[in-house]
Amino acid sequence: MQTPDTGRRYGEVFDRGYQHYDGQRLGRRHAIAALVLYSMKRAVGIKKGIGSKVIPILLYIGVAIPVVVSIGVRAFVPNADLLGYPNLFGIVFVIEGIFIATIAPEMLCGDRRENVLPLYFSRAITRADYLLAKLLATGLLALTISLVPALIMWLGLQLLATRPLLAMRDNSGDLGDVLVAGTMYALFLGAIGLLISSLTGRKSIAVGIIILGFGISEGLAATLTAVLDDDQPLRRFVLFISPSTTSAALIGRLFNERIVDSDVGLGWILAVMLGIVLLCWGVMYWRYVPND
Amino acid sequence: MIGGLASHELLDPVRDTAAAATPVVETRSLIKRYKGVVALDRLDLVVPRSSVGLLGANGAGKTTLLRLLLGLTTATSGSAQVLGFDTAVDGVRIRERVGYMPESDTLPPGVTAADFVAHMAEMSGLPARAARQRAADVLYQVGLDEERYRLIKGFSTGMKQRVKLAQAIVHDPDLVFLDEPTNGMDPQGRDEMLALIDRIHRHLGIAVVVSSHILEDIERVCQHVVILDGGRLVASQPIADLGDVNGDLLVRVDGDVAAFAARLVALGLQVKPATGEVGRGELVVRADGDFVYDAIRDTAADLGLPLRSLRTRSRSLEDVYFGNVATDDPTASPLQVDHANT
Numbered sequence: 207m208q209t210p211d212t213g214r215r216y217g218e219v220f221d222r223g224y225q226h227y228d229g230q231r232l233g234r235r236h237a238i239a240a241l242v243l244y245s246m247k248r249a250v251g252i253k254k255g256i257g258s259k260v261i262p263i264l265l266y267i268g269v270a271i272p273v274v275v276s277i278g279v280r281a282f283v284p285n286a287d288l289l290g291y292p293n294l295f296g297i298v299f300v301i302e303g304i305f306i307a308t309i310a311p312e313m314l315c316g317d318r319r320e321n322v323l324p325l326y327f328s329r330a331i332t333r334a335d336y337l338l339a340k341l342l343a344t345g346l347l348a349l350t351i352s353l354v355p356a357l358i359m360w361l362g363l364q365l366l367a368t369r370p371l372l373a374m375r376d377n378s379g380d381l382g383d384v385l386v387a388g389t390m391y392a393l394f395l396g397a398i399g400l401l402i403s404s405l406t407g408r409k410s411i412a413v414g415i416i417i418l419g420f421g422i423s424e425g426l427a428a429t430l431t432a433v434l435d436d437d438q439p440l441r442r443f444v445l446f447i448s449p450s451t452t453s454a455a456l457i458g459r460l461f462n463e464r465i466v467d468s469d470v471g472l473g474w475i476l477a478v479m480l481g482i483v484l485l486c487w488g489v490m491y492w493r494y495v496p497n498d
Numbered sequence: 499m500i501g502g503l504a505s506h507e508l509l510d511p512v513r514d515t516a517a518a519a520t521p522v523v524e525t526r527s528l529i530k531r532y533k534g535v536v537a538l539d540r541l542d543l544v545v546p547r548s549s550v551g552l553l554g555a556n557g558a559g560k561t562t563l564l565r566l567l568l569g570l571t572t573a574t575s576g577s578a579q580v581l582g583f584d585t586a587v588d589g590v591r592i593r594e595r596v597g598y599m600p601e602s603d604t605l606p607p608g609v610t611a612a613d614f615v616a617h618m619a620e621m622s623g624l625p626a627r628a629a630r631q632r633a634a635d636v637l638y639q640v641g642l643d644e645e646r647y648r649l650i651k652g653f654s655t656g657m658k659q660r661v662k663l664a665q666a667i668v669h670d671p672d673l674v675f676l677d678e679p680t681n682g683m684d685p686q687g688r689d690e691m692l693a694l695i696d697r698i699h700r701h702l703g704i705a706v707v708v709s710s711h712i713l714e715d716i717e718r719v720c721q722h723v724v725i726l727d728g729g730r731l732v733a734s735q736p737i738a739d740l741g742d743v744n745g746d747l748l749v750r751v752d753g754d755v756a757a758f759a760a761r762l763v764a765l766g767l768q769v770k771p772a773t774g775e776v777g778r779g780e781l782v783v784r785a786d787g788d789f790v791y792d793a794i795r796d797t798a799a800d801l802g803l804p805l806r807s808l809r810t811r812s813r814s815l816e817d818v819y820f821g822n823v824a825t826d827d828p829t830a831s832p833l834q835v836d837h838a839n840t
Binding site: 224225226227229230231232233234236237240241244253254316317320321322323324325326327328329330331332 | 570600604606609613621624639669703
């Protein structure tokens with residue numbers, strides 16, 4: 207429409223009729239990435255009520271405190287060694303376990319219970335893509351607990367040194383160990399948490415099984431270690447019964463500390479952890495493939 | 499309100515001309531068995547780019563067919579193509595271009611309609627910004643403009659059906675499968691849903707396959723009907739052709755109807771009592787020629803029976819269904835015939 211005096215447009219009627227979409231279609235990879243991001247947001251309570259955010263926030267605070275305190279103390283007392291990496295990863299394991307118990311059921315149980323899967327599987331992804339996205343989302347979130355704080359601690363300690371760049375070069379071995387430990391924690395615990403969550407549609411049941419499973423398996427491993435004689439060949443592998451003792455053994459081997467009573471080598475530990483991750487993936491895939 | 503229907507909305511000319519002649523679905527000898535149960539039995543089907551009703555009683559194989567066409571399950575034998583893609587190997591490509599509205603309640607309650615529909619658009623490959631824009635537009639189209647920022651758990655059944663419809667068309671598919679879209683809806687909601695479905699095809703240019711066990715829904719919104727029974731294809735034809743098939747006569751006389759019918763049969767006419775609400779108490783007489791009218795008039799006069807009415811009856815979808823599906827008693831079939839709106 208035009209104004210009578212100037213002839214210039216002064217208003218416009220917007221058409222809200224249906225428009226066909228002629229823009230980009232980014233395909234399967236984009237769909238997987240979208241599912242990863244959406245799942246991560248939902249799992250930590252973004253765009254949900256405050257009740258859904260409380261536990262993740264508390265856990266992030268819980269894992270940040272030891273790192274902040276450790277770096278803070280080192281800033282004032284340069285020779286203080288308040289918290290080594292093995293101790294930090296000991297704390298991280300507990301917090302990571304609770305974190306996984308919180309987020310893994312959010313990843314899978316809701317979609318099953320609320321019957322959303324038919325909608326997902328009618329989109330541009332496969333069932334394997336769906337599981338891959340959930341595994342990636344869980345792993346990436348788990349890394350924020352298992353790796354990021356340890357990386358911050360490593361970086362903070364190097365920056366507090368008299369010559370930070372030299373310290374970084376000298377301690378690059380620690381950095382590698384931190385990366386391996388943090389990544390394996392996230393993959394290993396995340397896969398176990400997702401596997402348990404894939405077996406039930408009820409979040410509360412999944413949370414209970416994950417937490418009880420970690421606790422009971424640790425007790426079982428400790429009991430068997432105590433009962434079996436030192437010369438029994440199986441004794442050295444008992445630690446693999448429990449995610450807790452397996453993870454502790456990994457940290458012990460990486461940082462050269464005897465945390466568990468076993469002489470199993472690092473290669474064995476990594477192989478078993480990755481094998482369990484693959485096993486969990488396989489069982490989950492079996493759960494989600496069409497049963498016909 | 500059903501949404502902002504703009505009078506200028508027309509079929510996309512490109513879609514309309516270039517692809518109109520191409521069938522959206524083609525199956526050849528399609529067989530699907532589940533542990534000894536034959537869900538689909540040698541199905542040879544060509545579905546035109548139109549609004550197509552997939553009609554059959556519960557267990558007829560409708561949902562199995564839709565799952566096969568979406569590439570969500572594999573055929574025991576035979577082949578199927580959707581939009582030219584083979585369902586056995588191109589499932590992802592099919593699902594990029596096809597929308598699906600499942601029958602069951604599949605919406606997460608703790609998410610807003612806008613967030614969920616946008617997420618589903620991204621899951622079909624749309625960039626995030628475009629997905630949000632499309633979600634807002636499509637929710638407006640289905641009549642959920644004001645409510646789109648509310649959590650789905652607060653929605654009525656009709657509103658949830660609209661959200662399901664919105665997520666099915668948010669990525670602008672070429673074809674949309676709607677599985678029992680009026681399920682659980684009240685009469686008003688059902689009318690609005692059928693109007694929306696009609697609009698999706700007529701005004702938005704999207705081919706629609708509506709799976710339903712409600713005859714009247716199919717008759718109202720579809721131009722072509724595919725009838726399944728026990729996994730077999732029993733009919734596939736344009737609905738407009740149904741009325742041309744024959745012109746049975748509905749005859750009502752007072753008095754001894756049985757004697758009247760027996761006399762007509764003796765004259766060589768095909769006579770049966772009318773079934774269903776329409777024509778109840780009347781006789782259906784096959785009109786094979788003008789002599790039938792004379793025979794009815796003369797028989798009524800000979801027996802001294804008042805001839806109350808004599809009218810032609812177009813063949814309905816109900817006739818086609820019950821004429822092809824093996825059942826003697828229409829009321830025993832799980833197929834629903836809704837005469838309230840006929």
